Amino acid sequence: MSTMKAAVLRKPFELVLDEVPVPQITEPTDVLLKVEMTAICGTDLHPYEGRIEIEDDVILGHEFLGTVVEAGSAVGQFSPGDRAVASCVVNCGHCYWCRRNDPGRCIGSRIFGMGIALGGLEGGQCEYVVVPNADLSMRKLPEGGKGTDEDLLFVGDIMTTGYEAVRRVFTPGDTVAVVGAGPVGLCSAMSAVALGASQVVVVDKVAARLKEAEAIGAVPVNADETNPSDAVLDLTDWRGADVVIDAVGHESALLSAITLARSGGHLSIPGVYLEESMTLPFGELWLKGITVSGGVANIVNYMDEVTALIGVGKLDPSRMISHRMGLSEVTEAYRLFHDHEATKIVLDPTK
Structure with missing residues (x-):
C-alpha cells in the first residue's frame, strides 16, 4: 500500500509529520485530490489546543486545493487532471435544509480534519485527500483573471x-x-x-x-x-x-x-x-x-461569488499570508500560529 506525508495530531500540542496510507475512494461521489497547497486555519487550533476533544491520530486541515487524481463513477463535474478547491464543509445536498438552499444547517455536515464528532473526514494537510460529494463540495480553479492559486486557496474557507x-x-x-x-x-x-x-x-x-x-x-x-x-x-x-x-x-x-x-x-x-x-x-x-x-458558514452557496470577485481583483485574500513553509515544517508552523507569530501560514506538501 502506498503511503504519504501527513500532519497527524497525536494528542493536544503533539503534532507530527507522519507516513500514513494514501486514502482511497469509497463512494461513487468521491474524488481523490492530490494536494498542492494547504493552510493552517484558526479553527485548526481548537483540536490542537485541546478545546475540541477529538480522537488521537487525526490528520488536520480543511483549507486546500489541488489536482484531481481519480473521480468516482457518479461524479459529473470533475475529471482527472482538473484543478480544484474544496469547501471546508461537506454537506449532504438532500436533507431538509440543503433542499431549502441553507446547507450551513445541514444535519449531515462534515468538516475536514475535525475528528469523528464532526464527520470523521481526514484533513487536507497532507499529500492526498478524499473529497466526498465532490460535485457540490468542490469548484474548478478558473483560468485567467487576477486571482492566484494562493487567493483561490481561501475560497474553501476563510474568504468565503x-x-x-x-x-x-x-x-x-x-x-x-x-x-x-x-x-x-x-x-x-x-x-x-x-x-x-x-x-x-x-x-x-x-x-x-x-x-x-x-x-x-x-x-x-x-x-x-x-x-x-x-x-x-x-x-x-x-x-x-x-x-x-x-x-x-x-x-x-x-x-x-x-x-x-x-x-x-x-x-x-x-x-x-x-x-x-x-x-x-x-x-x-x-x-x-x-x-x-x-452558525456554520454556507460555504458552497458563496464560493462562486467569491471566486468571481477574486477574478476581477475586488478580493485579495493572499495578502494576509505571512509565512510560506513546507509540510515538513508543520510542527514549527503550528507553534508559530499558536503563539500569534504568524497571521496566515500556507504549506507546500512537496517540501
Whole structure:
C-alpha cells in the first residue's frame, strides 16, 4: 500500500509529520485530490489546543486545493487532471435544509480534519485527500483573471466565511464594524469594502493587524487606546454600526460587538463558539432589537461569488499570508500560529 506525508495530531500540542496510507475512494461521489497547497486555519487550533476533544491520530486541515487524481463513477463535474478547491464543509445536498438552499444547517455536515464528532473526514494537510460529494463540495480553479492559486486557496474557507458573514445581513451603503482583525476578520472587512459599505471599522489590539485593516480600506481602532463604541458612534452620527461582525469567537469580543450595533442593526457571528453558555446583556439585545445570525458558514452557496470577485481583483485574500513553509515544517508552523507569530501560514506538501 502506498503511503504519504501527513500532519497527524497525536494528542493536544503533539503534532507530527507522519507516513500514513494514501486514502482511497469509497463512494461513487468521491474524488481523490492530490494536494498542492494547504493552510493552517484558526479553527485548526481548537483540536490542537485541546478545546475540541477529538480522537488521537487525526490528520488536520480543511483549507486546500489541488489536482484531481481519480473521480468516482457518479461524479459529473470533475475529471482527472482538473484543478480544484474544496469547501471546508461537506454537506449532504438532500436533507431538509440543503433542499431549502441553507446547507450551513445541514444535519449531515462534515468538516475536514475535525475528528469523528464532526464527520470523521481526514484533513487536507497532507499529500492526498478524499473529497466526498465532490460535485457540490468542490469548484474548478478558473483560468485567467487576477486571482492566484494562493487567493483561490481561501475560497474553501476563510474568504468565503468572511464574505458570507457580511453578505447575509448587508445592504449597500451600510456601516460595517468588524471585531477582530485575524484572517476571518480581515476577510470580512475586505468583503464589506467590495460589496459597497459606506465605511468599515475594524477593532483589534494588535498594531500590525490594524495596519493591514487600514491598507484594505478600513478605519482601524485600537481597543487599548480608544473606546470602540465611542469611535463607531463618532463615525455614524451616534447611531452605531448597521452591521457588526464578531470574527473572534470569544465572550469579550461578543460583548464588545453588541455595544457597537445600532438599534435595529445586525450582529453576524462567523467566530467559532464552543461554550455551552455565557453571560450576555440580553436586555440590551432586546431593547436595540438586534438581529443575531451565526452558525456554520454556507460555504458552497458563496464560493462562486467569491471566486468571481477574486477574478476581477475586488478580493485579495493572499495578502494576509505571512509565512510560506513546507509540510515538513508543520510542527514549527503550528507553534508559530499558536503563539500569534504568524497571521496566515500556507504549506507546500512537496517540501
